[in-house]
Amino acid sequence: MMIGTVVNIVLDPIMILYMNMGVAGAALATIIGNACSTVYYIYHILRKKSFLSIHFKDFSMKSDILSNVFSIGIPVSINNILMSASNILINNLAAGYSDNAVAGLGVAQRIFTLVVLVFIGLSQGLQPFVGYNFASKNYKRMNAAIKISCAVSVIIGFLLLSLSLIFGRISVAVFINNEEVIDYGVKFLVASYSIAPIIGFQFVFMSTFQALGKSIPSLILSISRQGIAFVPTILIGTKLFGIKGIIWSQPIADIVTVIMSAIMYIYIYKKMKRKALEEENTNNSSSENTNEPAYANI
Numbered sequence: 001m002m003i004g005t006v007v008n009i010v011l012d013p014i015m016i017l018y019m020n021m022g023v024a025g026a027a028l029a030t031i032i033g034n035a036c037s038t039v040y041y042i043y044h045i046l047r048k049k050s051f052l053s054i055h056f057k058d059f060s061m062k063s064d065i066l067s068n069v070f071s072i073g074i075p076v077s078i079n080n081i082l083m084s085a086s087n088i089l090i091n092n093l094a095a096g097y098s099d100n101a102v103a104g105l106g107v108a109q110r111i112f113t114l115v116v117l118v119f120i121g122l123s124q125g126l127q128p129f130v131g132y133n134f135a136s137k138n139y140k141r142m143n144a145a146i147k148i149s150c151a152v153s154v155i156i157g158f159l160l161l162s163l164s165l166i167f168g169r170i171s172v173a174v175f176i177n178n179e180e181v182i183d184y185g186v187k188f189l190v191a192s193y194s195i196a197p198i199i200g201f202q203f204v205f206m207s208t209f210q211a212l213g214k215s216i217p218s219l220i221l222s223i224s225r226q227g228i229a230f231v232p233t234i235l236i237g238t239k240l241f242g243i244k245g246i247i248w249s250q251p252i253a254d255i256v257t258v259i260m261s262a263i264m265y266i267y268i269y270k271k272m273k274r275k276a277l278e279e280e281n282t283n284n285s286s287s288e289n290t291n292e293p294a295y296a297n298i
Contacts, residue, residue, distance in 0.1 A: 075222040
């Protein structure tokens with residue numbers, strides 16, 4: 001990850017400024033950075049110091065493998081597509097007010113992306129841990145990790161919210177020197193950061209559902225934040241409240257998605273716990289017959 005990022009950062013000013021390639025230079029720098037990361041991955045795997053393999057003899061098209069790949073991959077793909085679609089929608093609606101509103105929105109989105117990336121990193125770190133404990137039926141440890149991740153996301157969220165309130169105007173002014181754009185940017189930024197303490201929940205639960213192989217809940221969350229919760233909110237909000245409807249549409253959609261994710265996880269966890277208790281009772285019955293102790297970790 002660092003190789004691609006560092007190469008991109010180094011090449012951006014060279015290609016954009018010194019080679020006068022503009023936006024095309026930025027795009028090419030990104031492609032080269034990704035290519036360098038890919039080459040490193042391939043080199044690492046071919047050195048045979050990894051458990052991973054890219055040899056065709058190790059490829060398998062079994063149904064259980066494909067179902068697991070698609071159950072995780074499809075929601076993520078849909079989420080990425082909806083992110084682009086929602087950006088198009090919100091930019092088009094903001095353009096109906098002024099170019100400065102679009103510019104302010106764009107700056108705020110870039111800054112808030114840093115928040116989203118922090119929580120995506122947290123959730124991706126949690127995902128394999130949840131998967132390991134779910135596979136070993138250690139539901140108590142799995143649930144404890146999820147609770148800790150949610151607590152950490154709240155603390156980080158409040159910290160980022162505080163920083164946005166203190167340095168929001170300064171951070172927007174770094175990108176552009178236009179008072180009206182800065183005013184719009186600060187409004188969008190404060191609205192976005194207002195839900196920072198809870199937005200991490202949806203990423204934690206989305207990764208959890210993916211680790212548990214729960215494709216439907218994961219898919220619902222994927223299409224909720226940028227789709228079924230966001231689109232009606234921004235269309236109705238813009239109709240009733242104008243530019244304020246645009247400003248607060250994403251935070252409201254995030255709140256709805258967080259509530260949905262919490263409800264779904266509570267339901268799924270209770271279902272898993274009930275199943276584990278049934279298995280424990282079955283094991284206890286078997287152990288009584290064989291005079292062997294039964295163990296369970298719920």
